[in-house]
Structure formats: C-alpha cells, structure tokens
Amino acid sequence: MITVTEALDRLFALAAPLRVEDVPLLQAAGRTLAHPVMARRTQPPFPSSAMDGYAVVAAAPGERFTVIGESAAGHRYDGVVGPGQAVRIFTGAPVPEGAARVVIQEDVYRDGDTITVQENLDSGDNIRAAGTDFAEGAVIDAPRVLGPNDVALLASMNIARVPVARKPRVALISTGDELVMPGETPGPDQIIASNTFGLHALLSAHGAEPRLLPIARDSRASLEHAFSLIADADLVITIGGASVGDHDLVASVAKALGMERAFHKVAMRPGKPLMSGRLNGAMMIGLPGNPVSAMVCGHVFVLPVIRAMLGQAAVPATRLRAPLARAISSNGPREHYMRAMLGPEGLTAAERQDSSLLSVLGAANALLIRPVGDPARQAGEMVDYLPL
Numbered sequence: 001m002i003t004v005t006e007a008l009d010r011l012f013a014l015a016a017p018l019r020v021e022d023v024p025l026l027q028a029a030g031r032t033l034a035h036p037v038m039a040r041r042t043q044p045p046f047p048s049s050a051m052d053g054y055a056v057v058a059a060a061p062g063e064r065f066t067v068i069g070e071s072a073a074g075h076r077y078d079g080v081v082g083p084g085q086a087v088r089i090f091t092g093a094p095v096p097e098g099a100a101r102v103v104i105q106e107d108v109y110r111d112g113d114t115i116t117v118q119e120n121l122d123s124g125d126n127i128r129a130a131g132t133d134f135a136e137g138a139v140i141d142a143p144r145v146l147g148p149n150d151v152a153l154l155a156s157m158n159i160a161r162v163p164v165a166r167k168p169r170v171a172l173i174s175t176g177d178e179l180v181m182p183g184e185t186p187g188p189d190q191i192i193a194s195n196t197f198g199l200h201a202l203l204s205a206h207g208a209e210p211r212l213l214p215i216a217r218d219s220r221a222s223l224e225h226a227f228s229l230i231a232d233a234d235l236v237i238t239i240g241g242a243s244v245g246d247h248d249l250v251a252s253v254a255k256a257l258g259m260e261r262a263f264h265k266v267a268m269r270p271g272k273p274l275m276s277g278r279l280n281g282a283m284m285i286g287l288p289g290n291p292v293s294a295m296v297c298g299h300v301f302v303l304p305v306i307r308a309m310l311g312q313a314a315v316p317a318t319r320l321r322a323p324l325a326r327a328i329s330s331n332g333p334r335e336h337y338m339r340a341m342l343g344p345e346g347l348t349a350a351e352r353q354d355s356s357l358l359s360v361l362g363a364a365n366a367l368l369i370r371p372v373g374d375p376a377r378q379a380g381e382m383v384d385y386l387p388l
C-alpha cells in the first residue's frame with residue numbers, strides 16, 4: 001500500500017495540462033485564467049467626481065460661486081472653471097479643467113445660479129484621479145480561478161474574451177449488476193447508482209465537464225463496451241469493481257485494453273482500493289464503489305487532479321484547522337477521513353463511519369483528517385479537516 005501523498009504525486013504525474021481556449025466574458029466565471037492578462041484601459045480614464053455636487057477651484061465656508069455649466073456622467077463640461085465659478089457635477093462625470101475640488105451638494109445652498117458654501121464643509125476633494133483603480137497594462141496573474149469579482153474587473157479593463165484552460169472532459173462509468181439509474185424501478189436485489197451523480201455534481205462545480213456513460217455490468221464484455229465509449233475524454237473514472245472480489249473486473253479489463261496501471265491500493269479510510277493509469281490517451285482513475293469512499297476519493301484525489309489539468313498548482317486539497325469539540329480514539333495504519341460536523345465549538349466526528357452511509361456524509365460539512373497512527377485526541381486539540 002502507498003500513502004495518500006504518494007498516490008497523489010503519482011496521479012499528478014499522469015495528469016496532463018489542457019490547452020487554452022478563449023471564452024467570452026459571460027462564460028468566464030468559474031474558469032481558470034490560463035495566461036496573465038493586461039488592462040486595455042486606465043480606470044477611471046479621467047479625473048472623475050466621486051459625488052454629486054459642484055466642481056470648484058477651492059472652497060471655504062460662506063464663499064459664493066456662480067454656476068456656469070454642468071458635467072454629467074458621459075457628458076463632460078468643455079470649458080475651464082475659474083475662481084468664483086462652479087460647475088454642477090454628478091458622480092462619475094469628468095472633473096472640468098481648473099477644478100481641484102468637488103463640494104458635495106449637501107454642503108451648499110443654491111439660489112438660482114448662485115451657490116453659497118455652508119459652514120460645516122467636509123474636507124475631502126471628492127475627486128478620483130485618473131488611474132486610481134488601475135492603469136492600462138495592469139496585470140491579472142494566472143493561473144487564477146475567475147470569480148464574479150474578477151469578471152467585473154476584466155470587464156472594466158475592456159477584456160471581452162478571456163484565455164482559460166479548456167474544461168477537462170471526464171467520463172464516469174458505474175460498474176455493477178446491482179445498479180439501476182435514479183428514476184428506474186430496481187429489481188429485488190438492486191440499488192440505485194448514486195456515486196456517479198454525486199461525482200458529476202462535484203466535478204461540474206469545480207470546472208470539469210463530466211459525462212455519465214451507461215452503467216457497466218460485472219462482465220468483461222460490458223466493461224469493454226463501456227471503455228469503448230470514452231471517446232475524447234481526458235479522464236475516465238470507473239466506480240466500483242476495483243477491489244479483489246470475484247466480480248471486480250475493472251483492473252483486469254483495463255489492463256487487457258492496454259492500461260498501464262500506476263497503483264492499486266492506498267493506505268486510507270475510506271477508499272482503500274484505488275487505481276490509476278493511462279488508457280488510449282486518457283488518464284484513468286478507478287474509484288472504490290462504496291458511495292462514501294467514492295465521494296471522499298473525489299475530494300481527496302479527483303479534484304486536485306482536475307485542478308492540475310486546469311493548470312492550477314498540483315497540490316493536495318487545502319486543509320484547514322479547527323479544535324475538536326469531542327474526544328476521538330486513536331487511529332490505525334491508514335489515513336482516516338472521518339465524516340464530521342464543524343460547529344461553533346469545533347469538529348465532532350459522526351458516530352457512524354461506515355463507508356456506505358450517504359446519509360451521514362450528507363449531514364457532514366467536514367472531513368476530519370486523522371494521520372496514520374494518530375493517538376487518541378481530547379476535546380480542544382487542533383486537528384486538520386477538509387471542508388465539504
């Protein structure tokens with residue numbers, strides 16, 4: 001058996017980064033910026049008013065000015081402001097030449113074309129200098145997962161198309177005679193395929209393009225057929241059939257089809273049986289069938305691989321730390337990812353840790369990570385976890 005860290009390193013070695021594509025800004029959210037991009041504009045492009053008010057050269061309480069014109073957003077005042085003069089101005093409008101201050105409208109009394117500055121005048125100039133936000137040529141570094149705020153910034157920089165990593169295409173294959181699809185009527189000995197749906201959701205949420213292939217039955221012919229449908233997938237994920245039971249044929253069929261197997265067993269709980277290799281140009285990961293094992297392996301192995309394919313750093317999932325709300329007993333020879341609840345007092349491991357219990361996983365919001373051979377821990381001790 002190899003450790004989780006070794007397994008991840010071997011997976012990273014198999015994961016090839018994908019080519020870059022340009023997408024319209026409206027499709028950029030959630031994508032990974034592939035190259036640094038540079039602002040094509042300075043923002044604001046001119047000194048602009050931060051408030052509604054009056055642009056003047058300088059102002060003191062009691063001073064009077066004659067209003068000589070107006071500068072609105074999108075329509076500048078073309079003349080020059082001199083002493084004793086004011087230009088009515090609105091937020092975002094260009095500050096006219098000569099003006100060095102905007103007196104906010106609340107601080108003046110207006111009578112016809114004359115304004116008088118009030119006593120408690122605020123001290124700010126209320127002018128945003130050209131380039132206060134960013135200058136032309138300002139860089140957004142890559143790689144970076146683009147969020148809504150980045151999209152707003154890119155738009156403001158006049159970057160209408162964005163270079164991003166192509167989405168990894170992932171083919172998901174459930175295996176097992178006992179499985180039917182949600183919505184179907186199962187036979188007396190059958191259950192509903194669940195992992196593929198959970199993994200599909202997990203992968204879509206993290207920048208991949210997953211696709212469900214038909215369920216493969218526990219026969220060589222059915223598995224071979226499923227593998228024949230992987231088409232242009234970058235990553236093929238099989239679920240189940242990866243153990244050493246009589247009906248666990250995935251490794252043997254994949255090998256017969258030419259897969260070079262990279263490893264088979266990882267010292268972790270849940271999820272011990274796990275394999276990986278390359279098959280017909282695609283990377284393959286064989287996940288265990290137990291629903292919680294498959295989802296945990298999705299978080300621990302598949303998502304970091306997807307991130308590496310997207311050109312992000314090839315690193316394990318980010319661990320956070322929190323205190324234990326309740327004591328836990330010692331851990332054995334495998335790294336344990338315990339389903340847990342993180343609340344105001346800290347982490348509480350679920351009572352039942354069987355790897356078939358999706359209801360327990362559904363109620364969890366964290367995977368409490370127990371290192372190999374970790375001793376018993378008391379409430380209050382700090383431990384690592386992965387947020388779910």
Ligand code: AMP
Pocket residue numbers: 174175176178179191192193194195196239240241242243245248288289290291
């Ligand atoms: P296996 O790894 O094929 O021996 O499967 C281990 C356990 O996981 C068995 O109880 C299977 O019924 C179950 N299982 C396998 N694949 C799935 C799936 N896609 N959805 C739900 N349960 C599954």
Ligand code: MG
Pocket residue numbers: 175176177240241247289
């Ligand atoms: Mg099976």
